[in-house]
Amino acid sequence: MARCLRVPKEQGESVRSALMDAGLLDLGHRIGRDGDHILIPVLCSSFDGYEAEQAVLAENERRITDYRELLPESMRESLPTSFDVIGDVVIVKLKDDVVKHKRKIGDAIGRTADARMVLLDTGVKGDMRVRDLTPIYGKGSTETVHRESGVSMAVDPATVYFNPRLATERLRIAALVEDGETVIDMFAGVAPFPLVICRHARPKAVYAIDMNPEAKRLMDINIKKGGCDRIFSILGDAREEIVKLPPADRVIMNLPQSAGDFLQDALRHMKKGGTVHLYSIHERSEAEREIGELVGRMHTMGLPCEINGIREMKSYSPTSAVYATDILRG
Ligand SMILES: C[S@@+](CC[C@H](N)C(=O)[O-])C[C@H]1O[C@@H](n2cnc3c(N)ncnc32)[C@H](O)[C@@H]1O
Numbered sequence: 240m241a242r243c244l245r246v247p248k249e250q251g252e253s254v255r256s257a258l259m260d261a262g263l264l265d266l267g268h269r270i271g272r273d274g275d276h277i278l279i280p281v282l283c284s285s286f287d288g289y290e291a292e293q294a295v296l297a298e299n300e301r302r303i304t305d306y307r308e309l310l311p312e313s314m315r316e317s318l319p320t321s322f323d324v325i326g327d328v329v330i331v332k333l334k335d336d337v338v339k340h341k342r343k344i345g346d347a348i349g350r351t352a353d354a355r356m357v358l359l360d361t362g363v364k365g366d367m368r369v370r371d372l373t374p375i376y377g378k379g380s381t382e383t384v385h386r387e388s389g390v391s392m393a394v395d396p397a398t399v400y401f402n403p404r405l406a407t408e409r410l411r412i413a414a415l416v417e418d419g420e421t422v423i424d425m426f427a428g429v430a431p432f433p434l435v436i437c438r439h440a441r442p443k444a445v446y447a448i449d450m451n452p453e454a455k456r457l458m459d460i461n462i463k464k465g466g467c468d469r470i471f472s473i474l475g476d477a478r479e480e481i482v483k484l485p486p487a488d489r490v491i492m493n494l495p496q497s498a499g500d501f502l503q504d505a506l507r508h509m510k511k512g513g514t515v516h517l518y519s520i521h522e523r524s525e526a527e528r529e530i531g532e533l534v535g536r537m538h539t540m541g542l543p544c545e546i547n548g549i550r551e552m553k554s555y556s557p558t559s560a561v562y563a564t565d566i567l568r569g
Contacts, residue, residue, distance in 0.1 A: 241268040241296040243278040244289040251277040258286060259309065262346045266303055268296040309347040314340060322348065323403050325396050326383030327355040330372065345375030356381065358396065367451040368400035368494070388413075390434045392461045398453040400428050405493075408552060408563060409435040412491065412516055416440035420488040423508070424448065425477035425501060429457040432491050433470045446487075448473045448480045477501060481508050488513045495520045495561045499533050506542040506568055515544070515566040518552065522559045526551075530564050543569030 242265070246254045251270075258264040258281060268280035271294060284291050303309065307318050314337055322331035329352055333341060338359075345357040356377035363370050372381065381397040387406045394401045413436045416422060420442045424432050427447035436445055447458055447470055455474040462470045473480050481490075481504055490505040492498040495518045505515050521529050530549055537544050547565040554560050 240293045241265060241280045242282075242284070242291045243268075243271065243280045243294050243296060244286060244291055245273070245276045245294075246279055246289060248275055248277055251279070254287060254289070255279055260343060261286070262350070266309075266350065267299055269299050271296045303351055306344075306347040306351040309351065310340075310343060314344075318344065322352075324352065324354070325394055325401060325403050326385040327353075328381060328383045328396065329354040329357045329376075330360050330370070330396055331357060331375075332360045341373075341375045349376035355379065355383070363400065367454075368496075369398060369451070370396055370400065372397045387431065388435050388438065390431075390438050390465060392429055392431060392434055393457050393464070394429050395453065395457060399449075399451055399457060401431065404553060405431070406435075410439065412436065412489075413439040415514070416442050416489065419443045421485055422446070422489045422491070423481060423484060423487040423505075424491040424493070425481060425505065426492065426494040426498070427458060427472075428454050428493075430454075430461055430470060430472065432493065434461055434465055434467060437465070437467045437469055442469060444485075445470045446473060446484050447471065448475060448477045450474070450476050478504050481505070484508065486510045486513075490515045492516065493518045495555075502533060502566075503537060503540055503542060506537055506544055506566075509568045511568055513568045514547070515568070517564045517566055518561055519564065520555050520559055520561055523551070524558075526560070526562050530562065534566060545569060 263281055263283045265280035265282050271278035278294050280296050281291055307315050317334045317337045322329050329348055341359055349357045357375050358372040359375045361371045382395040385392050385394045388410050409432050416436050418441045422442050422445040424447045427449045430447045433445040433447045455472055458472040487509050498517050499519055534546055544566050547567045549562055549564045551560045552563045
């Protein structure tokens with residue numbers, strides 16, 4: 240049995256689309272027919288003067304997974320083809336021409352992705368790289384639990400930067416970590432790199448630095464929950480904190496807007512033969528030259544090092560990308 244509205248055939252389409260707009264259409268059942276009426280499955284007890292009743296309606300075998308199918312054809316060209324899922328929260332960016340429909344879009348995404356909340360992302364702000372997020376579906380706290388590579392982590396995308404698309408990169412780094420290494424993550428966020436490393440490798444210690452107090456709070460929750468006694472969270476400026484730490488075998492620098500400015504600080508506090516994983520943004524046509532020049536400047540400062548691989552990690556704009564560069568300390 241399903242709850243439905245009995246509506247005269249000629250009003251069927253307008254009631255169905257109004258229900259859809261209101262997020263009250265039951266997508267788990269098919270529309271039924273009874274003489275001159277159609278039976279529209281609903282999630283409410285009354286709507287637009289119609290009282291809901293119980294009827295036998297077939298279950299919808301095809302589960303709608305593409306949220307765009309729930310939205311008018313005229314909007315589709317401008318709708319994003321992907322969005323980020325962090326735990327049970329979805330983060331989506333919208334083009335200017337469809338922002339006015341943000342509630343409808345949020346509702347369609349929330350229902351097809353089974354999300355608790357959908358947040359509209361209007362950009363990343365300041366040194367702490369925190370996203371500007373507005374709820375467009377659901378309510379409650381933006382804090383959630385994200386699972387990645389066998390690790391559960393508390394994340395609040397409204398207060399600390401977190402990128403679920405780096406899961407493969409975090410596993411790549413973890414696979415490089417040898418037993419007994421000392422690792423420093425200079426820009427750790429909620430500590431996804433340290434947590435994945437400790438789950439898949441056996442370092443001696445991983446120091447996780449971040450200047451955002453919210454990042455430190457969430458790191459501490461994640462370290463405690465994961466029982467990771469080899470991760471040490473540090474609140475402060477990476478440049479000031481790194482000098483207090485033991486020399487590293489490996490330094491992770493995931494601050495693509497300005498990590499290059501901190502490269503000399505990393506190289507000064509590393510063992511010979513250690514590796515820096517530097518993430519930086521470049522125009523595609525300039526990436527190799529700019530990274531080469533950066534490494535060249537380190538030599539002139541008396542910090543010998545060499546590039547051991549540059550890979551384009553993710554697109555940043557139509558002409559630029561975030562590059563992952565492995566740099567060996569000479
Ligand atoms: C792009 S996020 C990376 C977060 C994390 N590594 C991840 O993969 O999700 C950069 C982080 O660096 C932190 N940050 C920026 N400048 C910093 C500095 N000078 N010292 C320490 N942390 C800094 C920000 O607060 C932010 O959490």
